[in-house]
Amino acid sequence: MSRPKQMTRAVIVGHKSILKETIDALHDTNLFHVEDFVEDESGFKISKPFKNAEEVSKKLVKIRSIANYLGIESKKPVVQKSDAVLRELDSKLNELDRTISAKTESISQLENELKDMDTQKKEVLPYLPIDLDFDYFRGYENIKVFAGILKSNLEASQISSITQAYELYFDPQSKAVVLFVANNDADKVYELLQGLGFKELRVPERGGVPSELLRSIEQKEADVTRRIESLKGEIESLKTKYADFILASDEVLSIESQKAELPLRIATSENAFIIDGWTPTESYDRLVSVVNNATNGRAYITNLEVREEEEENAPVEYNNSKAVAPMQQIMDLYARPKYFEIDPSSAIFITFPLIYGMILGDIGYALILGAMALAIKKAIKSDAVADMMNILIYCQIWTIFFGLIYGEFLGFPLASTHEEQGLLPFWHTVTLFQSIGGEAFTFPIHRAHMVMSMIILSVVVGLIHLNLGYVFGFTNVAREHGMKHALLEKGSWMIIELGVLIAAIGYVGISALMYVGAAVFVIGIVMLAMGEGIAGIVELPSLMGNALSYARIIAVGLSSIYIASTVNDISFSMIWADHSKIGFAAIAAIIVFILGHALNVALSIIAPGLHALRLQYVEFFGKFYEGGGRKFNPFGYIRKYTEE
Amino acid sequence: MVDGATANLFLDAAGAKAIGASIAIALTGIASAIAEKDIGTAAIGAMAENEGLFGKGLILTVIPETIVIFGLVVALLINSA
Numbered sequence: 001m002s003r004p005k006q007m008t009r010a011v012i013v014g015h016k017s018i019l020k021e022t023i024d025a026l027h028d029t030n031l032f033h034v035e036d037f038v039e040d041e042s043g044f045k046i047s048k049p050f051k052n053a054e055e056v057s058k059k060l061v062k063i064r065s066i067a068n069y070l071g072i073e074s075k076k077p078v079v080q081k082s083d084a085v086l087r088e089l090d091s092k093l094n095e096l097d098r099t100i101s102a103k104t105e106s107i108s109q110l111e112n113e114l115k116d117m118d119t120q121k122k123e124v125l126p127y128l129p130i131d132l133d134f135d136y137f138r139g140y141e142n143i144k145v146f147a148g149i150l151k152s153n154l155e156a157s158q159i160s161s162i163t164q165a166y167e168l169y170f171d172p173q174s175k176a177v178v179l180f181v182a183n184n185d186a187d188k189v190y191e192l193l194q195g196l197g198f199k200e201l202r203v204p205e206r207g208g209v210p211s212e213l214l215r216s217i218e219q220k221e222a223d224v225t226r227r228i229e230s231l232k233g234e235i236e237s238l239k240t241k242y243a244d245f246i247l248a249s250d251e252v253l254s255i256e257s258q259k260a261e262l263p264l265r266i267a268t269s270e271n272a273f274i275i276d277g278w279t280p281t282e283s284y285d286r287l288v289s290v291v292n293n294a295t296n297g298r299a300y301i302t303n304l305e306v307r308e309e310e311e312e313n314a315p316v317e318y319n320n321s322k323a324v325a326p327m328q329q330i331m332d333l334y335a336r337p338k339y340f341e342i343d344p345s346s347a348i349f350i351t352f353p354l355i356y357g358m359i360l361g362d363i364g365y366a367l368i369l370g371a372m373a374l375a376i377k378k379a380i381k382s383d384a385v386a387d388m389m390n391i392l393i394y395c396q397i398w399t400i401f402f403g404l405i406y407g408e409f410l411g412f413p414l415a416s417t418h419e420e421q422g423l424l425p426f427w428h429t430v431t432l433f434q435s436i437g438g439e440a441f442t443f444p445i446h447r448a449h450m451v452m453s454m455i456i457l458s459v460v461v462g463l464i465h466l467n468l469g470y471v472f473g474f475t476n477v478a479r480e481h482g483m484k485h486a487l488l489e490k491g492s493w494m495i496i497e498l499g500v501l502i503a504a505i506g507y508v509g510i511s512a513l514m515y516v517g518a519a520v521f522v523i524g525i526v527m528l529a530m531g532e533g534i535a536g537i538v539e540l541p542s543l544m545g546n547a548l549s550y551a552r553i554i555a556v557g558l559s560s561i562y563i564a565s566t567v568n569d570i571s572f573s574m575i576w577a578d579h580s581k582i583g584f585a586a587i588a589a590i591i592v593f594i595l596g597h598a599l600n601v602a603l604s605i606i607a608p609g610l611h612a613l614r615l616q617y618v619e620f621f622g623k624f625y626e627g628g629g630r631k632f633n634p635f636g637y638i639r640k641y642t643e644e
Numbered sequence: 645m646v647d648g649a650t651a652n653l654f655l656d657a658a659g660a661k662a663i664g665a666s667i668a669i670a671l672t673g674i675a676s677a678i679a680e681k682d683i684g685t686a687a688i689g690a691m692a693e694n695e696g697l698f699g700k701g702l703i704l705t706v707i708p709e710t711i712v713i714f715g716l717v718v719a720l721l722i723n724s725a
Contacts, residue, residue, distance in 0.1 A: 333699040439724075451720050545710070552713045610706050617703055 004343050004629070005319040006281040009306050012291060013274050014299035020050070022275070023259050025294035028644075030636025031287055033278040033315045037267040044274065047263035056260055059093060060253040066096060067246050069104075070239040074640075076381055078244045082255075082642040085248045093249070096242055103231050110228050117221050124217070126201055127210040129171035130178055135207035137178070144186035146179040151197025162188050248641040255637045262635065278315050278632070314339040316629035324349045326387040326394075334617055335627030340480060342472050344625065348616050349394070351465060355615055357398025358461070359557045359608035361447075362564070364410035366399035368601055392605070395612075407444025410597060411564020415444050447554065448561055454554040462550025462619070463497070466543075469623030470494050476624055488531025490624075493543070496524035546619045556611050560604060567596030665719035672715025679708035 010032070014022060026032045037046055126149060127134075137145050150170075154177060159166050163185040169178040177198070181189050190198075206213065267274040279287050288301050306314070316339050318328050327345040330352065337343045360366070370393055377389040407414040407427070415427040422429075427444075435441040439450040447454055470490050478486035503517025528536040574589035621627075655663075687701030 333703075452724050455717060455720065548714060548717065549710050551717045552710070555713050555716045610702065611709070614703060614706055614709070618707060 002319050002343050002346055003341070004337060004339060005317040005632075007278045007306075007314045007317070007339070007632075008281045008284045009277070009304045009310070009314075010279050010284065010287065010301060011274060011276050011304060012299055012301050013272065014295065016268065016271055016273055018295045018298050019047075019263070019273050021294045022273075022291060022299050023262050025291050026275070026287075027255065027259055027636050029283075029287060029290050030634050030638065031279050031283045032275075032635050033632050034262065034265055034635045035276045035278070036265045037274075037276065042267075044267035044269055047266065047268040047273065049263055050260040053257065053260035056253055056256045059089070060250070060257055062097060063093060063246060063250050063253060066100060067250060069100065070235065070242075070246070072239060072243050072246055074247065075243070077247070077640045079640075080244065080248045080642050082248075082252050082639075082644055085245070085252050085642055088245075089249050089252070092242075092245060096238070096246075099238065100235065103235055107228055107231050110224050110231075114221065114224050114228075117217050117224070120204065121214065121217050121221075123202055123204045124210050124213050126174065126176050127178070127204075128214065129174050129176055130169045131210055132169060132178060133207060133209050134204055134213075137203045140180075142183050143180050144183050144189075145203075146177065146181070146190070146193060146198070146200070147203050148177060148198055148200040150175045150177050150193070150199075154193075154196055158192060159189065162192065244641070251637070251639060251641045255639075258635070258637060277635075279634075280317060280632075311339060313630065315632035317632035318343060318345060320345050326390040327352070329384065329387045330391065330613070330616075334621065334625075336629040336631055338626055338629040340476075341626055341629070342476055342624070344472065344621070347468065347472070348620075351468075351620070352612055352616055353391070353394040353398045355461075355465075355553060355612040356395040356608045357400075357402045358458075358553050359611060360395075360399045360560060360604055361402035361406045361557060362408045362410065362560070362604075363400055363403035363414075364408075365601060365604045366396040366403055369399075369604065370396035372601075395609070405443075405445055406447055408447075408561070411561055411568050411600075413444075413446060417446060417449070447557060451554065451558070455551050458550045458553040459547050461553065462547050462615070465550070465615070465620055466546055466623060467494060467497070469620045473624030476626075485531065488527050489536075492524050492527035492531055492536070493623075494524075495527060496521055496540075496543070499524050546622070549619055550615065552611050552615070556607050560600065560607065563600050563603070564597065567593060567600065571596070661722055665722045668715045668718040668722065669712070672712045672718075676708045676712040679711065680705055683708065 012022060012026075026034075037044070039045060127147070137147060153172060153175070154168075154170050156168055156170075159168060159179070159181075163181060165182045165185065166189070167180040170176070177193075179189065179193070204213070263273075267276070284303060291299050291301055316336050318325070318331075320328065320343070324346050327349045330348060331337070331343070331345055357366075373389040373392040373396065377386055377393075380386075403409070407422070407429075409423060413420075413422045414424050415429045416422040416425070417429050429442045429444060429446065431440045431442050433441050435450070435453045439453050441450065441453055445454070470493050474486045474490040477489055499517050499519070499521030501517070502520055503514050506513030506515070506517050525537065525540075528540075532539075571589040571593040574585045574592065684701075684705045687697070687705055690697045691701055
């Protein structure tokens with residue numbers, strides 16, 4: 001249990017001549033959350049960006065469009081000196097821009113050529129069956145040429161009935177036709193052809209036999225495609241050559257542009273500037289010394305007293321140890337805590353993996369998932385992924401712990417029960433005591449054999465979890481509105497629970513306690529009505545719903561066991577069916593075994609994870625959490641590819 | 645008319661329990677499905693606008709799952725009674 005980092009509101013004032021130094025210093029420390037200045041009647045105005053801003057952002061756009069075009073992704077950083085990058089930036093950027101645009105231009109030219117050739121090919125193709133040189137098609141004074149396609153067949157006799165002066169080429173299969181007739185007869189012949197559904201086709205302008213033309217076009221096509229491929233390869237090699245440079249210069253330019261545009265967010269008069277913002281209280285002294293060093297003490301820094309209504313608006317930075325830090329991802333998924341709220345990261349650091357482990361509770365799956373998480377963490381260098389994998393690893397530690405308690409390995413019982421042999425011959429189930437509904441409470445716990453006890457156990461875990469939520473809520477309300485409110489709003493719930501508990505003990509044993517319990521219960525309800533009014537009473541049944549909701553711990557766990565043991569049953573019955581020789585059944589059994597457990601491994605991330613998460617968000621957070629804090633977003637940049 | 649003896653022929657104690665348990669599971673399962681359907685559709689719509697809402701959408705979608713868990717608990721209670 002911790003609270004977000006305490007924040008100090010700081011104001012930096014100075015002469016405009018030292019604005020640049022101040023901004024550089026603030027950017028380097030990466031500790032100051034700048035509050036945007038809103039123009040009012042005070043006479044201060046927002047300033048203009050630095051002179052180089054336009055140039056920097058132009059270059060930034062260029063470099064990002066190049067990076068986008070080349071498909072450059074962030075990767076393991078090669079750290080470069082930022083001033084060296086800046087020195088080379090202009091020449092390299094121009095060179096890169098030139099080569100890429102030259103290459104893309106020739107690629108688009110070549111692609112146009114390809115399109116042209118495609119149309120040429122389409123023109124030639126219909127004439128292929130006739131295979132007559134295209135030069136013969138034109139240049140006559142007294143002869144008319146009909147070239148095209150017919151719908152139905154054409155017999156030579158049909159033309160000879162009109163005229164004897166003709167030359168006919170006709171391919172009955174494709175119905176391509178080329179017909180030479182004297183000009184005098186052309187009209188009649190045209191009528192005949194129209195009757196047969198004649199469609200004129202363009203005659204290619206080049207001379208030559210169609211089959212040869214086609215071959216040469218195809219050859220050229222292959223040639224052009226090859227050239228395009230090689231150009232694309234060259235662009236690809238540019239990508240590997242310049243990737244480091246592009247990533248580094250993107251970073252350097254981003255930093256420059258952030259610095260150049262900060263004046264747009266601060267208040268300035270003719271000669272002075274004011275930067276207003278927040279810094280973690282622990283870092284305030286460092287901020288002061290860094291700014292003083294950069295400006296030779298000419299900037300004036302002071303911390304302002306924070307009024308209560310301003311405090312609500314303070315940016316929120318988590319204050320967690322390194323081990324707990326991954327849980328902040330889970331918190332941010334829901335909502336960042338408010339500044340004055342308890343940050344429950346350290347609570348869910350324990351409860352989330354614990355409930356996950358209680359649900360899954362299988363040594364085999366824990367080992368598989370743990371190994372997977374470690375491998376992914378090694379392979380993908382990304383902070384977000386690393387955090388997620390760390391959470392998964394925490395979960396697996398608890399899963400192994402509960403796996404030992406449940407004695408389960410890939411759905412097999414490790415210890416023997418009364419009727420059947422377990423995987424480990426020396427491990428026998430011990431009966432500890434008789435519990436609810438005639439079920440024997442044993443170690444290891446066979447979940448499928450003692451469902452009722454497990455349901456009650458899960459609900460008890462849930463009640464503990466819920467009451468932790470009430471305690472958090474209590475401290476939140478006590479801090480904000482005082483002890484009396486806290487007692488009425490959150491304490492009343494705990495008193496109601498206490499009343500029910502006493503009454504339950506009375507019901508089982510000492511009957512006098514039943515009246516005491518009822519009295520405590522009524523006191524709790526009166527307090528609740530005073531604290532939250534009628535709305536609190538209406539919500540009373542939800543307490544039971546919340547507690548019963550924890551029964552999912554056993555319910556989801558059972559579903560995982562049943563899937564696993566079904567897979568085991570199927571594959572083992574296949575192997576034992578014919579164990580005289582290793583045949584098809586044995587191989588199929590292995591495939592069923594692997595695929596079935598792979599499916600269950602995937603489900604083992606999703607189902608317990610989601611349900612454990614839900615118990616945190618809905619049942620636990622509902623008791624105390626508000627959320628909706630503003631993220632602490634310091635002015636600065638975390639360098640990955642460059643250094644000063 | 646069906647007298648007690650004939651009814652017993654069709655419904656012995658174990659059978660009645662099994663039917664009761666199955667009704668508990670089936671109806672709560674359908675109820676969760678209907679609720680999750682609506683939430684899921686809305687969540688996908690929200691995700692189309694803003695992909696960052698995936699986490700919230702996923703969690704909202706499993707919230708009605710409690711209904712079927714209650715059904716499961718009731719079924720287990722019936723079975724062990």
